[in-house]
Amino acid sequence: xxxxxxxxxxxxxxxxxxxxxxxxxxxxxxxxxxxxxxxxxxxxxxxxxxxxxxxxxxxxxxxxxxxxxxxxxxxxxxxxxxxxxxxxxxxxxxxxxxxxxxxxxxxxxxxxx
Amino acid sequence: xxxxxxxxxxxxxxxxxxxxxxxxxxxxxxxxxxxxxxxxxxxxxxxxxxxxxxxxxxxxxxxxxxxxxxxxxxxxxxxxxxxxxxxxxxxxxxxxxxxxxxxxxxxxxxxx
Numbered sequence: 001x002x003x004x005x006x007x008x009x010x011x012x013x014x015x016x017x018x019x020x021x022x023x024x025x026x027x028x029x030x031x032x033x034x035x036x037x038x039x040x041x042x043x044x045x046x047x048x049x050x051x052x053x054x055x056x057x058x059x060x061x062x063x064x065x066x067x068x069x070x071x072x073x074x075x076x077x078x079x080x081x082x083x084x085x086x087x088x089x090x091x092x093x094x095x096x097x098x099x100x101x102x103x104x105x106x107x108x109x110x111x112x113x
Numbered sequence: 114x115x116x117x118x119x120x121x122x123x124x125x126x127x128x129x130x131x132x133x134x135x136x137x138x139x140x141x142x143x144x145x146x147x148x149x150x151x152x153x154x155x156x157x158x159x160x161x162x163x164x165x166x167x168x169x170x171x172x173x174x175x176x177x178x179x180x181x182x183x184x185x186x187x188x189x190x191x192x193x194x195x196x197x198x199x200x201x202x203x204x205x206x207x208x209x210x211x212x213x214x215x216x217x218x219x220x221x222x223x224x225x
Contacts, residue, residue: 031212033212040217043204043218044215045213045215048212056212058212059214100162100206101147101159101162102149103159104156104158105156106155
């Protein structure tokens with residue numbers, strides 16, 4: 001019954017490494033999102049996408065990029081990881097027909113050393 | 114940037130207590146208000162989506178109300194149980210058809 005799958009639950013990377021976080025949904029949703037969650041700051045929107053090859057910046061896009069080559073897959077890329085990117089990353093998807101209710105993945109906890 | 118605020122930040126109640134918390138949002142250009150529950154070690158799950166002023170939604174012991182004119186929503190839990198312990202998030206889209214912006218959440222702890 002898995003609907004939104006994030007490729008890694010836990011990752012440990014070094015400063016300066018390129019990091020890929022993958023997210024796949026099997027619900028044929030049009031919209032996909034990347035959020036990060038930090039204590040005391042809540043869920044903050046990084047990037048989102050309404051369609052294949054389309055992307056829009058959220059509130060905190062600096063240091064991140066995204067890729068959506070297929071409808072079901074939305075990747076978050078950290079070009080050069082930094083320690084302040086240590087966080088929990090949550091992917092979500094939604095459908096216009098479903099009142100845009102988000103279905104979340106299990107999260108990827110990234111530690112940058 | 115849309116500002117969604119929640120209060121209190123955290124709450125501790127005894128089993129059987131009823132409780133409520135608040136979500137406030139800009140009343141201008143309102144489109145929708147979402148409530149999610151996020152239990153430890155799980156993913157956030159949707160509770161309610163409300164769009165009309167005066168909307169009331171209910172799921173078991175949990176209910177929510179919406180006042181779009183004054184820009185607030187209340188979430189109520191009747192007879193809290195330990196399994197209600199979670200962080201409750203509210204969210205609203207910045208404008209029609211855009212991504213949800215979340216409040217920082219209210220963390221509820223229910224002791225038996």
